[in-house]
Amino acid sequence: MAKVFTKTKMLTDVPMHYCPGCTHGIVHRLVAESIEELGLQEKAIGIAPVGCAVFAYDYFNCDMQEAAHGRAPAVATGIKRCLPDRLVFVYQGDGDLASIGMAETVHAAARGERITIIFINNSIYGMTGGQMAPTTLIGQKATTCQNGRDPVVNGYPVRVCELLATLDAPYYIERVSTQDVKHVLAAKKAIKKALRFQAEGRGYSFVEVLVSCPTNWHMKPVDALRFMAEETSRTFPLGVYRDKSEEKGE
Amino acid sequence: MSKILLHGTEAICEGAIRNGCRAFFGYPITPQNEVPEYMSVNMPKVGGAFVQAESEVAAINMVYGAGGAGVRAMTSSSSPGVSLKQEGISYIACARIPCVIVNIMRAGPGLGGILPAQGDYFQATKGGGHGDYHLLVLAPCSVQEACDLTYLAFDLSDKYRVPAMILADGMIGQLMEPVELPPMRPLSAIPKKDWATDGGYGAERRVLNSLIIKPEELEPHVNELQRTYELIAAQEKRCEEYMTEDAEIVLTAYGTVARICKSAAKQLRKEGIKAGVIRPITLYPFPSEAYAKAAEHAKAFLSVELSLGQMVEDVRLAVNGRRPVAFYGRTGGNVPEEGEIVQAAKSALAKARLPE
Amino acid sequence: MIRILLAGQGGQGVLSVGKMLAEGGLREGKEVSYLPAYGPEMRGGTANCSVVISEEEIASPLCNEPDVLVAMNGPSFHKFTPRVRPGGIVLVNGSLSDCYAGREDVAVYDIPANDLALEAGDMRSANNVILGALCALTHVVTDKSVLNCFNEKFVGRPALIEINRRAFALGKRAIDGQDG
Numbered sequence: 001m002a003k004v005f006t007k008t009k010m011l012t013d014v015p016m017h018y019c020p021g022c023t024h025g026i027v028h029r030l031v032a033e034s035i036e037e038l039g040l041q042e043k044a045i046g047i048a049p050v051g052c053a054v055f056a057y058d059y060f061n062c063d064m065q066e067a068a069h070g071r072a073p074a075v076a077t078g079i080k081r082c083l084p085d086r087l088v089f090v091y092q093g094d095g096d097l098a099s100i101g102m103a104e105t106v107h108a109a110a111r112g113e114r115i116t117i118i119f120i121n122n123s124i125y126g127m128t129g130g131q132m133a134p135t136t137l138i139g140q141k142a143t144t145c146q147n148g149r150d151p152v153v154n155g156y157p158v159r160v161c162e163l164l165a166t167l168d169a170p171y172y173i174e175r176v177s178t179q180d181v182k183h184v185l186a187a188k189k190a191i192k193k194a195l196r197f198q199a200e201g202r203g204y205s206f207v208e209v210l211v212s213c214p215t216n217w218h219m220k221p222v223d224a225l226r227f228m229a230e231e232t233s234r235t236f237p238l239g240v241y242r243d244k245s246e247e248k249g250e
Numbered sequence: 251m252s253k254i255l256l257h258g259t260e261a262i263c264e265g266a267i268r269n270g271c272r273a274f275f276g277y278p279i280t281p282q283n284e285v286p287e288y289m290s291v292n293m294p295k296v297g298g299a300f301v302q303a304e305s306e307v308a309a310i311n312m313v314y315g316a317g318g319a320g321v322r323a324m325t326s327s328s329s330p331g332v333s334l335k336q337e338g339i340s341y342i343a344c345a346r347i348p349c350v351i352v353n354i355m356r357a358g359p360g361l362g363g364i365l366p367a368q369g370d371y372f373q374a375t376k377g378g379g380h381g382d383y384h385l386l387v388l389a390p391c392s393v394q395e396a397c398d399l400t401y402l403a404f405d406l407s408d409k410y411r412v413p414a415m416i417l418a419d420g421m422i423g424q425l426m427e428p429v430e431l432p433p434m435r436p437l438s439a440i441p442k443k444d445w446a447t448d449g450g451y452g453a454e455r456r457v458l459n460s461l462i463i464k465p466e467e468l469e470p471h472v473n474e475l476q477r478t479y480e481l482i483a484a485q486e487k488r489c490e491e492y493m494t495e496d497a498e499i500v501l502t503a504y505g506t507v508a509r510i511c512k513s514a515a516k517q518l519r520k521e522g523i524k525a526g527v528i529r530p531i532t533l534y535p536f537p538s539e540a541y542a543k544a545a546e547h548a549k550a551f552l553s554v555e556l557s558l559g560q561m562v563e564d565v566r567l568a569v570n571g572r573r574p575v576a577f578y579g580r581t582g583g584n585v586p587e588e589g590e591i592v593q594a595a596k597s598a599l600a601k602a603r604l605p606e
Numbered sequence: 607m608i609r610i611l612l613a614g615q616g617g618q619g620v621l622s623v624g625k626m627l628a629e630g631g632l633r634e635g636k637e638v639s640y641l642p643a644y645g646p647e648m649r650g651g652t653a654n655c656s657v658v659i660s661e662e663e664i665a666s667p668l669c670n671e672p673d674v675l676v677a678m679n680g681p682s683f684h685k686f687t688p689r690v691r692p693g694g695i696v697l698v699n700g701s702l703s704d705c706y707a708g709r710e711d712v713a714v715y716d717i718p719a720n721d722l723a724l725e726a727g728d729m730r731s732a733n734n735v736i737l738g739a740l741c742a743l744t745h746v747v748t749d750k751s752v753l754n755c756f757n758e759k760f761v762g763r764p765a766l767i768e769i770n771r772r773a774f775a776l777g778k779r780a781i782d783g784q785d786g
Contacts, residue, residue, distance in 0.1 A: 044451070045447055047315075063448065063450045063457070065345075067314070067315075068311060068338060071338070074307075074314075077308075078311070078312035078313060078318075081299035103304050103308065104307075255625070255629055255640070421641065424644050425639060425641050425667055426625065426641070506666075510668065513666040587670045588670070
């Protein structure tokens, strides 16, 4: 029988722990496939965050460091500055990257560290059980804003791509989504581009991926995907926020 | 090789660079700014990495990354900054990443003052961050030692995969003394690290991690750390014993305070009182045996510190009730004068002579 | 062993003289330590440092009770003179201070360092005038060591070397004929 699908060797055989309907696993695969397709697996060093993706070190089939909550960009800086020819990628969720780790996020970007950050935005704290995230939408319910996020009490969601795009150093910033197949394919393109830019020594690359969390959004997986398409991407518009390869003179 | 005049901070940097340190991450805080300043100039000269981090928190996590990638890495700070690093140090200890952390102590608590102090002894020797772990803690008393102990710290840290700390007071940072620098050690002479995550794929891949969520795995891991600390205690205790053979009063202090104690001991001997000094060089592991030995003949001990009394607890444990252990301390950035120590020693001795 | 405390206003070259003494001592194979004051005392424009030069290993690098005080201005003179050990020496920059020590058990030498520095060719060499006086009095380091330090410090600037040599010589001469 003809083989129609082979799992990328950049993922281990460890079964992922993600909830049914969560699109984290898809993003893992996109990152892993991209690294393998670029032929960079022998050079890859990954950083796992604290959050739902904390066990990412079990899934990516390369050298991995598990960072303290929010500090992955600093850890990546330490590695990349010492081993500039390696491919250093960081995988972080919204609480890790945009709340506790905002300082590391902004400064690694401002320094233009030649690393790639994959930012998983599901607008909720998943692992700890559904608390409000820095990216929780206005009106969206969480266990620490049970009547929905109220801007008077909780402020507004943080748009990280837009924020980082105010900095001079970043080379590539894009926001993509996993809401359907078409968007997943576009996400893969962006992730691969980001990794390639790093490998080419061009600079800091950042891809924000909108991901669903049916468990903590209290939705069926299909409804969660629809919510992403209709609601999440309204607050977090998809698109390229920086691409220096497209700029004149590149 | 002839001696050159160096600042304590420069000597620390040279000790590091000459023993293969090729990554430095720091954040400004007085009184250690000369360390990142020196490193910003000299790291690039040896092909190393220097980053002025956005915070002490980021700096220690850069050390985690670089040390984890197998590179000899260092960070430096002063008391409040070292507090900020504690979470990272705990992760580093658990993930068994070698590195060197320099603390040029200033007076606390809180933002405190910027003058010399030794109030971080507990933090350095008893854990500091969360969880069951220890650092190797080395306390230089001179500029030469600032260089030599930093050099040694990298070897010990690599050997045991335990982070090492240089615990110095502000005086060491500012002091200028003649130093004989060790020769530059080639990187090829530094043992390879097969555990380092420097790019390994598939069967070759390695993971550095401090999340060990299963109790049946975490307990053996912590026990393994404990065995390492026991091994370190058996092999790495260091101290200087100064005129202790016949001492009736044993002064004890670490860092620059120990030097003032030596002056005080000389003065006491001039006055006919047999005084000696025990100067721990490793604060962890603590050189308890030297105290036990001195307790055979000494009538009393006096711990002199720039704190309200921290090391004195380890001295009491080491003396184990056999002799009285008195304490004399100054805080706030004040440094005791020789005369104060002489007086404190006399009074400790007088108390010890009182009938029970 | 000799313990020297040097004090003055920031910019008067107090720290540089301290370093030169340590450097000179080191050249002569002695044990030396140099400890600049830092912190609050550094702010507000005052500068001081402790230099110890010894034939043996130096225990404490502090100069709480110096053998010699070099005071480059009035405030430093009055602040630190009470600390000098009985029988010790005080060198005071008479151009910027009175010479009333308020005690009889120290020898006070009045060196008009700023005036002599002007005579040497540059006010900024006042610190080396005092250094000359200090060397003439204590022989703590040899003239040769000091002159070597000048040559090294001002390499490629012969005019400065000349001025500082003159300042040093004028300081030495100022001691001749003073009883303290």
